[in-house]
Amino acid sequence: xxxxxxxxxxxERFSDDVLEGRFPPGTQLPPEADLxxxxxxxxxxxxxxxxxxxxxxxxxxxxxxxxEVAPVAQWTGLEMLVRSVSRADDAGPVALQLVAxxxxxETGAAALAAEHRTDDDLAALERHxxxxxxxxxxxxxxxxxxxxxxxxxxxxxxxxxxxxAVVMEPLGRVLxxxxxxxxxxxxxQRHAIAEHGHVLDAVRARDAERARDAMxxxxxxxxxxxxxFVLRQT
Numbered sequence: 001x002x003x004x005x006x007x008x009x010x011x012e013r014f015s016d017d018v019l020e021g022r023f024p025p026g027t028q029l030p031p032e033a034d035l036x037x038x039x040x041x042x043x044x045x046x047x048x049x050x051x052x053x054x055x056x057x058x059x060x061x062x063x064x065x066x067x068e069v070a071p072v073a074q075w076t077g078l079e080m081l082v083r084s085v086s087r088a089d090d091a092g093p094v095a096l097q098l099v100a101x102x103x104x105x106e107t108g109a110a111a112l113a114a115e116h117r118t119d120d121d122l123a124a125l126e127r128h129x130x131x132x133x134x135x136x137x138x139x140x141x142x143x144x145x146x147x148x149x150x151x152x153x154x155x156x157x158x159x160x161x162x163x164x165a166v167v168m169e170p171l172g173r174v175l176x177x178x179x180x181x182x183x184x185x186x187x188x189q190r191h192a193i194a195e196h197g198h199v200l201d202a203v204r205a206r207d208a209e210r211a212r213d214a215m216x217x218x219x220x221x222x223x224x225x226x227x228x229f230v231l232r233q234t
Contacts, residue, residue, distance in 0.1 A: 010039045010049035015058060015083055018069055025071040029059060056080045078170045095178045095226055098171065103219040105168065106152065110199055110215035111208040112159025121158040125151060125200050132196065136189045144189055145179045151196055155215075158203070182222070185229040191221050 014035075017023050029035065029050065036046040050067065053059040056077025060070045072084045113121065131147030149172075156164045168175075182188050195218035202211035227233040 006041050006045045007048045007052060010041055010045060011052050012083075013039055014049065014053060015080055018058065019072075019084055023069050025069050027069045028066045029068065031066070082170050095181075095230070096223065098175060098178060099219060099223045099226065101171070102222075103216065105164065106155065106219065107212045107215045109156050109159055109161075109164050110203065110211040112161060112164075113155045114203045114206050114208045114211035116160045117158040117203055117206070121154055122204055124154045125203060128154065129193070129196050129200055132189070132193055136186075136193060141180060141184050144183050145176060148179060148183065148192060148196075149176060155199070155203070181230050182226055185225070188225045188229055191225055192218075195221050
């Protein structure tokens with residue numbers, strides 16, 4: 001395995017150890033040689049992994065002593081934060097925060113998509129919405145979620161801003177899990193199909209404000225369904 005892959009794998013295994021309580025926040029890192037032995041890598045790989053962990057806020061330097069594990073709330077690497085929230089026991093607050101992030105990003109993305117979409121983008125949106133309808137009819141939750149995610153991916157890319165999809169990509173695993181929890185309820189699928197249809201109509205019409213409003217409505221409905229069907233809030 002290439003050194004870069006070994007470093008990434010070591011970082012993941014160390015973060016798993018932190019999240020599973022084997023290295024609680026405030027714990028001093030073991031000596032470099034011990035880490036290398038624990039993860040079956042060279043000392044050089046362990047050293048590079050520690051540097052990457054420091055860059056992502058998982059590990060922090062302490063003057064006069066070995067570095068220590070930082071509290072999860074201080075982690076700055078998006079990938080590391082995604083790993084932490086995906087393991088959270090109480091996923092409710094995390095799911096609501098994700099909807100809030102999606103609302104901020106995807107409403108603007110929908111407006112851009114309406115302004116810049118191509119005929120190919122439009123065809124892809126129609127195809128994925130059709131996939132959602134077919135999956136709903138077949139009661140296939142996994143297929144529904146795949147089509148739902150694909151629809152939003154087209155919206156993110158259709159605006160021509162390369163940063164949008166890159167920013168959202170690390171959240172993909174958490175979003176997929178959260179969407180499956182919500183979409184397992186049949187009424188939620190019906191709501192989502194209707195809301196996606198409104199977004200598609202606005203993008204087709206090249207109406208940026210209408211697309212923004214349609215996506216905001218979709219996020220409002222998503223939050224309401226999440227609270228009612230998954231979190232059981234009144």
